[in-house]
Amino acid sequence: MAARRRIVRVPMAEMTGVAGRAAETIDETAGANPAPETVSVEIYDQVYHLRGTDAEYIERLAALVDGKMRAVAAHGSTVDSLRVAVLAALNVADELLAARARYAALAGSVGRSEDSMRSRAGTLAGMLDEVLEDRRAG
Numbered sequence: 001m002a003a004r005r006r007i008v009r010v011p012m013a014e015m016t017g018v019a020g021r022a023a024e025t026i027d028e029t030a031g032a033n034p035a036p037e038t039v040s041v042e043i044y045d046q047v048y049h050l051r052g053t054d055a056e057y058i059e060r061l062a063a064l065v066d067g068k069m070r071a072v073a074a075h076g077s078t079v080d081s082l083r084v085a086v087l088a089a090l091n092v093a094d095e096l097l098a099a100r101a102r103y104a105a106l107a108g109s110v111g112r113s114e115d116s117m118r119s120r121a122g123t124l125a126g127m128l129d130e131v132l133e134d135r136r137a138g
Helices: 055-075 081-137
Strands: 006-009 024-027 037-043 046-052
Touching (some): 037 055, 046 055, 055 081
Antiparallel strands (some): 006 024, 037 046
């Protein structure tokens, strides 16, 4: 059975520093429901208390978001954290779309390779059948 992971979705209000809203969690796989734990993370100098079943994963997500926001802030002149968050989200979305395109290209390549191998295997099986028929007849 696949390990169950719960992803924490932080509402946009949380990203702008508005407190009091709980993070929404989404189940990725079926199975036993591990107890969620509270994890405190810091993203762009703001502390967020999030709940999830994999604290290490949540911390990695938060570090990724924090790094993206700091990279955007370092290359721009804006101090508005909402604008920095939106630009960081656009960077993450760009990476996601690029990764999806690479995946689609690889999946298509694998599919074409499978079709080619099946075709070749069919041709070879046909040739082998012909040789065996010739030996039986001869």
